[in-house]
Amino acid sequence: MSGMVSEEAMVVSVADIAEGMKRMVLRAPSIARSARPGQFVMVSTEAKDALLARPLGVSGADPADGSVTLRFAVVGKGTGWLAGRRKGDTVRIYGPLGHGFTTGAKDCILVGGGTGLAPLFFLKEAIEREGGKALLLAGAKDRMCLMESDVLEVGCIVATEDGSMGELGLVTGPLKRLIAERRFDMVYACGPVPMLKAVKQVCAKAGLSLEVSLETRMGCGVGACNGCTCDQAEKDGAWLKVCKDGPVFRAEEVLR
Numbered sequence: 001m002s003g004m005v006s007e008e009a010m011v012v013s014v015a016d017i018a019e020g021m022k023r024m025v026l027r028a029p030s031i032a033r034s035a036r037p038g039q040f041v042m043v044s045t046e047a048k049d050a051l052l053a054r055p056l057g058v059s060g061a062d063p064a065d066g067s068v069t070l071r072f073a074v075v076g077k078g079t080g081w082l083a084g085r086r087k088g089d090t091v092r093i094y095g096p097l098g099h100g101f102t103t104g105a106k107d108c109i110l111v112g113g114g115t116g117l118a119p120l121f122f123l124k125e126a127i128e129r130e131g132g133k134a135l136l137l138a139g140a141k142d143r144m145c146l147m148e149s150d151v152l153e154v155g156c157i158v159a160t161e162d163g164s165m166g167e168l169g170l171v172t173g174p175l176k177r178l179i180a181e182r183r184f185d186m187v188y189a190c191g192p193v194p195m196l197k198a199v200k201q202v203c204a205k206a207g208l209s210l211e212v213s214l215e216t217r218m219g220c221g222v223g224a225c226n227g228c229t230c231d232q233a234e235k236d237g238a239w240l241k242v243c244k245d246g247p248v249f250r251a252e253e254v255l256r
């Protein structure tokens with residue numbers, strides 16, 4: 001939690017990036033300076049009956065212009081309220097929170113499913129800035145619900161369940177093929193639990209290191225309420241806190 005700040009962030013832009021999904025750029029210089037890929041912010045909303053702040057992964061951060069990018073699906077009260085903000089409005093956010101991804105590996109695969117793609121845009125940028133290679137594999141039900149499909153068309157591998165974009169089927173298809181073709185140093189994944197479990201199996205079989213980011217409901221985001229424990233993450237008989245011990249874990253620690 002060190003380095004966590006609360007900022008009144010100004011909305012710089014809001015854009016549609018898929019059916020029911022938004023990209024929001026906020027001006028939040030302190031968070032932009034310290035956020036690492038895989039960390040998240042808590043967004044305080046003024047939505048009726050949504051007292052708790054909502055967690056969203058940092059999907060981009062630029063210390064030079066002080067911007068923080070969020071990419072999110074509009075699923076309920078909190079994200080609905082956020083999606084209604086306009087350029088010039090302010091939003092209170094606090095963060096960056098949690099443990100992010102470990103970077104430093106040279107040749108990496110990033111596997112994202114659904115909204116799990118959001119933090120991987122930031123991770124890809126960071127790996128490439130550090131001189132590594134990052135191949136992004138994106139999975140979705142169909143093209144309409146794939147965030148930033150235009151961006152993903154170039155230099156990424158896409159798999160959709162109905163074949164409306166990229167390869168037909170699950171994202172584990174191209175993952176298996178790539179791993180069989182050549183050696184990679186590291187895999188990172190974020191998305192629904194069944195996808196993460198499948199990716200874990202593929203990586204374990206190939207002897208590849210894997211880090212996964214888990215998403216649970218959260219109360220406080222800072223380790224104080226036990227609202228984020230989940231049966232996917234347990235250590236020595238005790239539940240791990242996704243907000244504080246994660247949200248990024250080594251795959252062997254979680255996903256039983």
Ligand SMILES: Cc1cc2nc3c(=O)[nH]c(=O)nc-3n(C[C@H](O)[C@H](O)[C@H](O)COP(=O)(O)OP(=O)(O)OC[C@H]3O[C@@H](n4cnc5c(N)ncnc54)[C@H](O)[C@@H]3O)c2cc1C
Nearest residue numbers: 054055056057072073075076077078079115118215216217
């Ligand atoms: C560390 C972390 C990072 C996240 N990053 C992103 C991100 O980058 N982009 C993004 O789109 N979402 C992300 N999420 C999920 C996001 O927090 C929820 O979608 C959001 O809190 C829903 O709030 P709401 O008030 O709109 O929905 P609510 O009104 O609270 O609920 C609406 C529906 O969504 C379901 N729901 C709510 N929260 C979650 C959740 N955490 N997981 C699964 N289902 C949920 C509810 O069960 C309900 O069916 C992240 C979650 C975590 C824990």
Ligand code: FES
Nearest residue numbers: 220221225226243
């Ligand atoms: S959300 Fe409160 S302890 Fe994790």
